[in-house]
Amino acid sequence: MGSSETIARERIEVLHERAAAAAREGNHDRAREYVRRARRVAERNRLSLPKKFDRFTCDACDAYFIPGKNARIRTQDGHVVVTCDCGAQARYRYD
Numbered sequence: 001m002g003s004s005e006t007i008a009r010e011r012i013e014v015l016h017e018r019a020a021a022a023a024r025e026g027n028h029d030r031a032r033e034y035v036r037r038a039r040r041v042a043e044r045n046r047l048s049l050p051k052k053f054d055r056f057t058c059d060a061c062d063a064y065f066i067p068g069k070n071a072r073i074r075t076q077d078g079h080v081v082v083t084c085d086c087g088a089q090a091r092y093r094y095d
Contacts, residue, residue: 008045060088
């Protein structure tokens with residue numbers, strides 16, 4: 001792992017923490033901006049976002065999910081279905 005890749009991963013982790021904090025405080029626009037920046041850093045360094053980050057963000061509107069506030073979480077036939085306020089849905093398998 002190169003040094004630029006390490007720096008990019010650290011930056012993504014910091015942006016994840018800031019997005020979570022901003023969303024908890026109710027500042028959803030700022031949380032969206034942190035999510036967009038993290039995705040951009042990952043793109044430029046050809047990295048994938050960590051699962052814990054990817055599962056808590058909306059692919060359509062870049063919102064950071066706070067279950068019960070701006071996202072509905074349901075289980076259905078071996079899948080977790082996450083529905084964002086914008087109407088986008090994401091399905092993840094669980095075992």
